[in-house]
Amino acid sequence: MTITTALDALEQVLGDRLSRSKPDLTAHGQSESHFPVTPPDAVAYPRTTKEVSQILSVCAQHSCPVIGYGAGTSLEGHTAAISGGVSVDFRDMAAVIEVRAEDMTVRVQPGITREALNEELRATGLFFPVDPGANATIGGMAATRASGTTAVRYGTMRDNVMALEVVMADGRIIRTGSAARKTSAGYDLTALMVGSEGTLGLITELTLKLQGQPEAIGAATCAFGDIEAAIAAVTATIAMGIPMARIEFLDAASVAAVNAHSKASFPEMPHLMVEFHGSDSAVAEQAERFGEIVADFGGSDFDWATRAEDRSRLWQMRHTAYWAILGWKQGAKAIVTDVCVPISTLAQAVSETQADIAASPIPAPILGHVGDGNFHAILLIDPDSATERAAAKDLAARMAERALALGGTVTGEHGVGMGKLDYMTAEHGAGWDVMAGIKRALDPQNIMNPGKVVRTNG
Known part of the structure; x- marks a missing residue:
C-alpha cells in the first residue's frame, strides 16, 4: 500500500515522533461536533519547518493524504482523515519567534494557542485580539479564517495575519506577505492561504498584527x-x-x-x-x-x-456556552450552524430562524456575534435518531438558504470543512470551480486535506 510505504519512510525522518498508536489515532479522528470518528493512519509531530517539508515531500512521492492538526476545536470536520493518511500535529511548533513591539507585530509558530500567545505578550502592553472562544491554535485559526467575539472591533484572522511561511504539497517552502503594513506586489498569497483549511499547504509560521492593551x-x-x-x-x-x-x-x-452550567442566575430572557x-x-x-x-x-x-475578575467570569460563561448547551440535553450531539448576514437583515434572519426552530422537534438555542451579523443555532440531536438528524439537517439547510437569500454567507467563521460543501455552489457559483482549479494547480495529487472546501473530482 502506498500509505504504508509512506509511513515507513516517515519513520526514518521522525523516529518515534511518528505515532501509530490507537489512542493517538482516535484522538486525531475526533470532532467537537456531530461527525463520526475518522482516524488517520499515523500522527506526525514535527519540530521544524524542514521536517514539515520532508513529511510533505515523502507524502507527495507516495500519494499519501496529509491533514494539518492544531487543537482539534473545529466544528465542520476539518481534521477528519476521510481518506486516511497522516495527521500533522503542530504541538511541538508552538514558540513565539519574535516580538517587534515598535511595529506592533509578532512572529509565531502555528501550534501556539491564542491564550498562550497573549500570556507571552503580557509584559509588552500588547495583545492579539482575535478571540474565537475556544483556546484554538493560531495556525488553526488562520487556516479556518476564524473570528469571534472581538471581530466587530478588531476584525477576523483575515485582517490580522500579515505574512506566512507555508509548506506546499510538494514540500516547497514559500513565504507570503511581509512585515510591512501594505503591499501592491503581486497576488495576495497570504489571503489565499488564510481560510484554505490546509487544502493548499501547511502553515509553519505567522506574522500577526497586535493591538495595545486598552487603558x-x-x-x-x-x-x-x-x-x-x-x-x-x-x-x-x-x-x-x-x-x-x-x-x-x-x-x-x-x-x-x-x-445551569456556570451556576449563574441571569433572567431566562434574551x-x-x-x-x-x-x-x-x-x-x-x-x-x-x-x-x-x-x-x-x-x-x-x-x-x-x-x-x-468580573469581566473574566462574564466572558468565560459566554465562551463555555457551546458546552453548556451541549450538556443541556443528555447524550446529545450538536449540528452547529454558522450563518452571517448583513446587519440590516439580522433581525429578519434571527426571527425567522426562531420560528423554524419552534416548529421543529429538536431544541436549538441561538447565540452569536451579532455585531457583525454572525449567529449560530446549536441543533441538539440524539445521535442514534434518524428523525432528529433529518430535522436538524432541514433546519440547517433553511438557515443557509435564508442567509444566501439575504445577501449573506453559510459560514461566518467556522469554515467549510466537509460540513458545508453542499452549499458552496449556491454561494459561489462558478467561483467554486475557480477554487477547485487553484486546488488542482497547487495540489495536483489532492493529498492536502482531501474532501474539504472544494470538490476536485479526483
Missing part, C-alpha cells in the same frame, strides 16, 4: 423581553457609531443552559453581552450611550462590570 475596559449584560428588541438594540448601537469591542447575543434557551475598550472617559461615555439605547428598546437588568 480601560467595561463590560455589561442586559436582558430583553424578546429577540426582536435585542437585535433592534444591536442595530441601533451600530448605526450610532458606538465603538463596541464585543457585542454578543444569547436567546432565553442559551441563557438557561449557561445558568440577553446582550457587551464590552467597550478605551480611556476611562470614553468607556464611561460609551456605556452611558449604550444604556440609553437599551432603555429605548425595553431592556432591563443592565449589569455593569469593570473589575477584571
Whole structure:
C-alpha cells in the first residue's frame, strides 16, 4: 500500500515522533461536533519547518493524504482523515519567534494557542485580539479564517495575519506577505492561504498584527423581553457609531443552559453581552450611550462590570456556552450552524430562524456575534435518531438558504470543512470551480486535506 510505504519512510525522518498508536489515532479522528470518528493512519509531530517539508515531500512521492492538526476545536470536520493518511500535529511548533513591539507585530509558530500567545505578550502592553472562544491554535485559526467575539472591533484572522511561511504539497517552502503594513506586489498569497483549511499547504509560521492593551475596559449584560428588541438594540448601537469591542447575543434557551452550567442566575430572557475598550472617559461615555439605547428598546437588568475578575467570569460563561448547551440535553450531539448576514437583515434572519426552530422537534438555542451579523443555532440531536438528524439537517439547510437569500454567507467563521460543501455552489457559483482549479494547480495529487472546501473530482 502506498500509505504504508509512506509511513515507513516517515519513520526514518521522525523516529518515534511518528505515532501509530490507537489512542493517538482516535484522538486525531475526533470532532467537537456531530461527525463520526475518522482516524488517520499515523500522527506526525514535527519540530521544524524542514521536517514539515520532508513529511510533505515523502507524502507527495507516495500519494499519501496529509491533514494539518492544531487543537482539534473545529466544528465542520476539518481534521477528519476521510481518506486516511497522516495527521500533522503542530504541538511541538508552538514558540513565539519574535516580538517587534515598535511595529506592533509578532512572529509565531502555528501550534501556539491564542491564550498562550497573549500570556507571552503580557509584559509588552500588547495583545492579539482575535478571540474565537475556544483556546484554538493560531495556525488553526488562520487556516479556518476564524473570528469571534472581538471581530466587530478588531476584525477576523483575515485582517490580522500579515505574512506566512507555508509548506506546499510538494514540500516547497514559500513565504507570503511581509512585515510591512501594505503591499501592491503581486497576488495576495497570504489571503489565499488564510481560510484554505490546509487544502493548499501547511502553515509553519505567522506574522500577526497586535493591538495595545486598552487603558480601560467595561463590560455589561442586559436582558430583553424578546429577540426582536435585542437585535433592534444591536442595530441601533451600530448605526450610532458606538465603538463596541464585543457585542454578543444569547436567546432565553442559551441563557438557561449557561445558568445551569456556570451556576449563574441571569433572567431566562434574551440577553446582550457587551464590552467597550478605551480611556476611562470614553468607556464611561460609551456605556452611558449604550444604556440609553437599551432603555429605548425595553431592556432591563443592565449589569455593569469593570473589575477584571468580573469581566473574566462574564466572558468565560459566554465562551463555555457551546458546552453548556451541549450538556443541556443528555447524550446529545450538536449540528452547529454558522450563518452571517448583513446587519440590516439580522433581525429578519434571527426571527425567522426562531420560528423554524419552534416548529421543529429538536431544541436549538441561538447565540452569536451579532455585531457583525454572525449567529449560530446549536441543533441538539440524539445521535442514534434518524428523525432528529433529518430535522436538524432541514433546519440547517433553511438557515443557509435564508442567509444566501439575504445577501449573506453559510459560514461566518467556522469554515467549510466537509460540513458545508453542499452549499458552496449556491454561494459561489462558478467561483467554486475557480477554487477547485487553484486546488488542482497547487495540489495536483489532492493529498492536502482531501474532501474539504472544494470538490476536485479526483
